[in-house]
Amino acid sequence: MSVTVGIHDLAVATAGHTLALDALAAYNGTDPGKYRVGLGQDQMSVPGPDEDIVTMGAAAARAVLDRHGADGIRTLLLATESGVDQSKAAGVPVHALLGLPSTCRVVEFKQACYSATAALQAAAGLIARDRSERVLVIAADVARYELDSAAEATQGAGAVAMLVTADPAIAVLEHATGIHTADVDDFWRPNDSPTAVVDGKLSVEAYLDGIVRAWDDYRAHGGSPIDQIDRFCHHQPFTRMAVKAHRRLAEHVGVALDEGLIDVTTGYNRRIGNSYTASLYLALAALLDGADDLDGARVGMFSYGSGAVSEFFSLVVQPGYRSALRGAETEALLAARTPVDVARYRELHAGAALDSRFDVDTPVDSRGPFRFAGIRGRARRYAAN
Numbered sequence: 357m358s359v360t361v362g363i364h365d366l367a368v369a370t371a372g373h374t375l376a377l378d379a380l381a382a383y384n385g386t387d388p389g390k391y392r393v394g395l396g397q398d399q400m401s402v403p404g405p406d407e408d409i410v411t412m413g414a415a416a417a418r419a420v421l422d423r424h425g426a427d428g429i430r431t432l433l434l435a436t437e438s439g440v441d442q443s444k445a446a447g448v449p450v451h452a453l454l455g456l457p458s459t460c461r462v463v464e465f466k467q468a469c470y471s472a473t474a475a476l477q478a479a480a481g482l483i484a485r486d487r488s489e490r491v492l493v494i495a496a497d498v499a500r501y502e503l504d505s506a507a508e509a510t511q512g513a514g515a516v517a518m519l520v521t522a523d524p525a526i527a528v529l530e531h532a533t534g535i536h537t538a539d540v541d542d543f544w545r546p547n548d549s550p551t552a553v554v555d556g557k558l559s560v561e562a563y564l565d566g567i568v569r570a571w572d573d574y575r576a577h578g579g580s581p582i583d584q585i586d587r588f589c590h591h592q593p594f595t596r597m598a599v600k601a602h603r604r605l606a607e608h609v610g611v612a613l614d615e616g617l618i619d620v621t622t623g624y625n626r627r628i629g630n631s632y633t634a635s636l637y638l639a640l641a642a643l644l645d646g647a648d649d650l651d652g653a654r655v656g657m658f659s660y661g662s663g664a665v666s667e668f669f670s671l672v673v674q675p676g677y678r679s680a681l682r683g684a685e686t687e688a689l690l691a692a693r694t695p696v697d698v699a700r701y702r703e704l705h706a707g708a709a710l711d712s713r714f715d716v717d718t719p720v721d722s723r724g725p726f727r728f729a730g731i732r733g734r735a736r737r738y739a740a741n
C-alpha cells in the first residue's frame with residue numbers, strides 16, 4: 357500500500373548578523389548592480405562567533421517541536437556541507453539541545469548543496485515502512501568562501517527544519533523523481549580547508565547540465581509533463597541562478613516558461629545568501645509564504661549539489677496549508693539580525709576557523725535559543741541561551 361508522505365511543518369533559522377552587499381561592493385570597488393541584479397543578492401547572513409550549523413539547525417527544529425512535540429520522532433537527519441566534526445554527526449548535539457528521546461537515530465548527510473533532498477527522500481522511505489513515524493529533517497549550512505574572491509558575494513548562512521510525516525499539512529512528496537550524478541570538480545572543500553574551493557563558471561555549467569538531465573530522468577520515471585507543473589523552486593546559490601535554470605529548462609523542453617513563476621521563490625535567499633543544503637527549502641518557504649493560494653498546486657523542485665548530484669522531484673501543496681505556515685516568524689528573524697559593516701564581517705570571517713587543540717570560551721553574542729559555547733578537550737560545547 358502506498359503511503360502519502362510529505363512536509364508537515366517547515367521552520368527557518370538564520371545567523372544573527374547581516375551584511376548589505378552594497379557595502380561589500382563599495383569596499384571592493386564593484387558596481388552594486390552586479391550583486392543586486394547580476395547575482396540577484398541584496399544581503400547575506402553572517403554567523404557570530406557563537407553560531408554554527410548546530411545552533412541554527414537546533415533553532416529551526418525548536419520551532420517545529422514547540423508546535424508538534426517529539427512523539428513518534430525516531431529519526432533526525434541533518435544535512436550539511438559545513439559539518440563541524442569529521443566523525444560525529446552534527447545532529448547529535450542538536451538532539452541533545454532539543455532534549456529528544458534517546459530512542460532516536462541520528463545521522464549526517466553530505467553532498468554539497470544537495471544532501472537535504474536525499475534526507476527528505478530517506479525520511480519518506482522510513483515513513484513508508486511505518487506510517488506512525490515522524491522524521492525530523494534539518495538542512496543547515498554556512499557558505500564560506502575566501503575573502504576577496506569572486507565567490508565572496510555568494511556567501512550566507514541558514515537552516516530549515518522539516519517535520520516529515522504521513523498525511524502532511526503542507527505538501528505531499530510525489531513518487532516520481534529524476535536523478536543525475538557526475539564526478540565534476542566544480543566545488544569542494546578539502547578536509548583541511550575552512551573555505552570551499554570553487555570553479556564558479558564550471559559550477560554554473562554543471563548545475564545547468566544537471567537540471568536537464570535530472571528533468572529527463574524525472575519524466576522517464578513517470579514525472580508530470582511541464583504544463584502540469586504550476587510553480588518551480590530551483591536551488592539558489594545566488595538567486596539569479598534560478599532564472600538561468602528556468603531558462604535552460606524551458607529551452608530544453610521547448611516551451612516558453614513564465615519567469616514570474618519563480619520570482620516569489622527568491623524572497624528569503626536574496627536576504628540570507630547561499631545556505632547550501634537549506635537554500636532550496638528556503639525557496640520553498642518563500643513560495644509558500646509569498647504566493648497567493650497554492651491549494652493543490654504542483655511544485656517542481658530542482659536540487660543541485662556540486663560534485664555533482666542533481667535531483668528533480670515534485671510536491672503537491674495541500675488544501676489548507678496556509679494555517680501551517682510561519683511567514684511572520686521568518687520575517688521577524690530576518691528583521692532582527694544585526695547589520696554589520698565590512699570590517700566586522702571580515703573579523704567574523706577570519707575568526708571562524710578555530711584550532712581544536714586550544715580550549716576556548718566563545719563570547720555570548722547571538723540572541724537565538726542556542727549557542728556554541730566553545731571548545732573543551734578538543735570537543736565542541738553547546739548551550740541554551
Ligand code: COA
Nearest residue numbers: 387389390393394395506507510554556557559560563593
Ligand atoms: N549590473 C548588472 N549585472 C552585472 C553587472 C552590473 N554592473 N556587472 C556584472 N553583471 C552580471 C554579469 O553580466 C553576470 O551575468 P550573467 O551570469 O547573466 O552573465 C553576473 O553579473 C555575474 O557576473 P560575473 O562576471 O559572471 O561574476 P563573477 O565571475 O565575478 O562570479 C560566480 C560569479 C557565480 C561565478 C561567483 O560568484 C562564484 O563562483 N560563486 C560561487 C559558486 C556558485 O555559486 N555557483 C553556482 C552554481 S552551484
